[in-house]
Amino acid sequence: xxxxxxxxxxxxxxxDSDGQPMADNTLQFEWIVTIKENLELLLATDEQIFIAGxxxxxxxxxxxxxxxxxxxxxxxxxxxxxxxxYKQWEEANIAPQVVFEILSPSNTLRDLxxxxxxxxxxxxxxxxxxxxxxxxxxxxxxxxxxxVIIEPLSGWVSPRLGIRFExxxxxxxxxxxxxxxxxxxVELGQRMQAAEAxxxxxxxxxxxxxxxxxxxxxxxxxVAAALGLAVEDVRAIAPSGS
Numbered sequence: 175x176x177x178x179x180x181x182x183x184x185x186x187x188x189x190d191s192d193g194q195p196m197a198d199n200t201l202q203f204e205w206i207v208t209i210k211e212n213l214e215l216l217l218a219t220d221e222q223i224f225i226a227g228x229x230x231x232x233x234x235x236x237x238x239x240x241x242x243x244x245x246x247x248x249x250x251x252x253x254x255x256x257x258x259x260y261k262q263w264e265e266a267n268i269a270p271q272v273v274f275e276i277l278s279p280s281n282t283l284r285d286l287x288x289x290x291x292x293x294x295x296x297x298x299x300x301x302x303x304x305x306x307x308x309x310x311x312x313x314x315x316x317x318x319x320x321x322v323i324i325e326p327l328s329g330w331v332s333p334r335l336g337i338r339f340e341x342x343x344x345x346x347x348x349x350x351x352x353x354x355x356x357x358x359x360v361e362l363g364q365r366m367q368a369a370e371a372x373x374x375x376x377x378x379x380x381x382x383x384x385x386x387x388x389x390x391x392x393x394x395x396x397v398a399a400a401l402g403l404a405v406e407d408v409r410a411i412a413p414s415g416s
Contacts, residue, residue, distance in 0.1 A: 190258035198278035205276045212356040224252040230259040233296040246274040269297040277305040384411040
């Protein structure tokens with residue numbers, strides 16, 4: 175019987191990087207970040223869903239050459255947290271269930287074939303492949319232990335994630351289960367800033383209304399009820415002597 179010898183330095187035996195860039199261009203990078211970060215937001219409250227971008231996945235212990243770094247991977251049933259790589263035998267032997275790849279002009283047919291074979295072989299349930307330059311979107315789902323192509327894909331809802339895909343002539347659109355569109359990092363930031371500005375304006379309007387209502391003869395308690403404030407907050411805002 176041959177006994178498997180585990181390396182003492184597992185970091186060097188299972189490198190955290192394959193030496194390849196995360197993306198070849200800004201468009202590919204933007205799509206990777208958009209999908210990964212929107213999934214992080216969508217699934218932030220579920221501590222048992224791990225999401226990563228460009229993270230090396232080693233499916234078999236002892237074989238450091240057998241690995242891939244999906245542009246985005248989702249592993250349900252695995253806790254959030256830092257990882258240098260995804261070593262499947264350390265993750266309850268759970269393979270990532272959902273994988274996204276964003277094509278760049280440098281991808282070859284051999285690259286695509288090898289990735290497809292890897293994800294099919296090692297148990298990925300849903301595999302999505304998007305080419306933003308050609309606006310071409312394809313997907314596969316596991317049925318009877320093998321990948322089958324998803325047709326039609328526009329309007330498809332991911333069984334694992336609940337997100338919906340819509341392909342237009344201009345771009346791919348991804349929607350959350352509640353119907354919100356996946357946004358870029360900049361768009362998410364702009365939306366947050368707009369929401370903060372609205373909250374500040376509402377608070378300022380509320381504070382301005384307190385002395386006005388008090389001057390009309392309303393009691394502190396009535397003003398608090400009308401504005402949805404605590405009585406103590408109204409007293410703090412009210413002019414001295416009110």
